[in-house]
Amino acid sequence: MTLSKLPDISRLAFWTVSSSKQGLGVSNLTDTNNTDTYWQSDGQQPHTVTIKFPSRHHIHTVSFFADIDKDESYTPCKIRILSGTTQYDLQLVKDVDLATEPRGWVDLPLLDDSASLMAHLVQIEFPLNYENGRDVRVRGLRLLGPPPNDHMFKSEKILPYTTPEYFMYESLR
Known part of the structure; x- marks a missing residue:
């Protein structure tokens, strides 16, 4: 799956940093x-960077921009991604060395290539x-959602309905 087709859902959330x-x-x-x-x-x-959504969202990939040539000891070499409903029930999703x-964008898919994580809150740690180095520099961070037409029911084939009429009424407005 090419990440360029994944929608950037970063603007849908409220962002805070530890310092x-x-x-x-x-x-x-x-x-x-x-x-x-x-x-x-x-x-x-x-x-840490804490990202809170007002409702649960599908999150496919965390992508960040770092540059060892410009930032040297400020560049992170280990990243932990945690997820949960609130900051008090966070669970480790990914631990990356x-x-x-x-030197550029680093993409970290949260689950396997075809799945996405449902979360209210995502926390990214730079330990x-x-x-x-003591402090960290990150030149960009974004959360990418699943492909636009990739609904859970369609991809997992939980429900066998495939008519246009069904998909017209599959969710509440």
Whole structure:
């Protein structure tokens, strides 16, 4: 599956960070069109980004932009992704040690290629940096949803109905 076909659902959520240097906050993190700006944490590790949706959403991939050449010891080398209903019931979804030094977008599918995670809240932890750096820099972060026409009932074939009339009334408005 090509990630370019996945919709960016980042703007549907409320974002917070554990800490930030003045002028290098969450707005730089969510500005994915400009990788010259970045979020820089300020404080003790692990640094976190918490993303809250008003209702449960399908989340397929977490994608972040990092550049070891520009940021050196500020570049994360380990990422944990947790999910839950609130910050009090988070469960580990993915624990990644980056095999290569990042130079651009790093895509982390949450489940297998065809599935997506349903969540109210996603928390991304950055516990370790290259060269034992203390603070982290991330030049962009986005959440990607499943392909637009990939409904759970259709893909898993739970219900055998396939007529246009059925799909017209399959959800409440």
